[in-house]
Amino acid sequence: MEPTQALLLANIKRIRKEKGLTQKDVAEGCGMLVPTYSRLERGGSNPSLASMVRIAKALAVDVVELFQSSEIKDRSVAEKLVLVNDLSEYNRNVVTILLDSMIEKDRVEKLQQIKMKSRLVELEKIRKK
Known part of the structure; x- marks a missing residue:
């Protein structure tokens, strides 16, 4: 798995857990079947751009946040606040x-x-x- 994809999938999972959402919650929020979403989160498939947009919307974040490092030092002051x-x-x-x-x-x-x-x-x- 390439680093960008690994970061994307790790962020999707991290954000979902930070928000207290289940895979079912996110899958329903972005119009996916739960097994499809689960496979995507595990890296079993590559999400399309349209899927990433729907996932970001279900997670209530901007798409760009799915690609940002989760390290606190990499966050902007606004994000830290x-x-x-x-x-x-x-x-x-x-x-x-x-x-x-x-x-x-x-x-x-x-x-x-x-x-x-x-x-x-x-x-x-x-x-x-």
């Missing part, structure tokens, strides 16, 4: 505090840079006098 919603309340609060701290730190750094640039301009004006 979606995952934060599934954390416990305590961990969501910790993430919120960390995000607030980083945003504030960045704001302060930017203000400091603006002040330093302004001071350098003032010094340059004094030097030229």
Whole structure:
């Protein structure tokens, strides 16, 4: 099995399980017989593009997500924020505090840079006098 197909099938199975769906749920959602879907998920057949679109719709994801690495580091910030919603309340609060701290730190750094640039301009004006 080629790597792209292996990634596709692993993602279909992973996403299905993350969403708490059975093979029957997905098969019905995309208009397939359960044995056909099961064989596809095991790598016994190659899904057509139309089948991938229907599977993505049944899983409530974009088709592109079926081909993305499941590694957290490869996910966009927006995708990671979606995952934060599934954390416990305590961990969501910790993430919120960390995000607030980083945003504030960045704001302060930017203000400091603006002040330093302004001071350098003032010094340059004094030097030229």
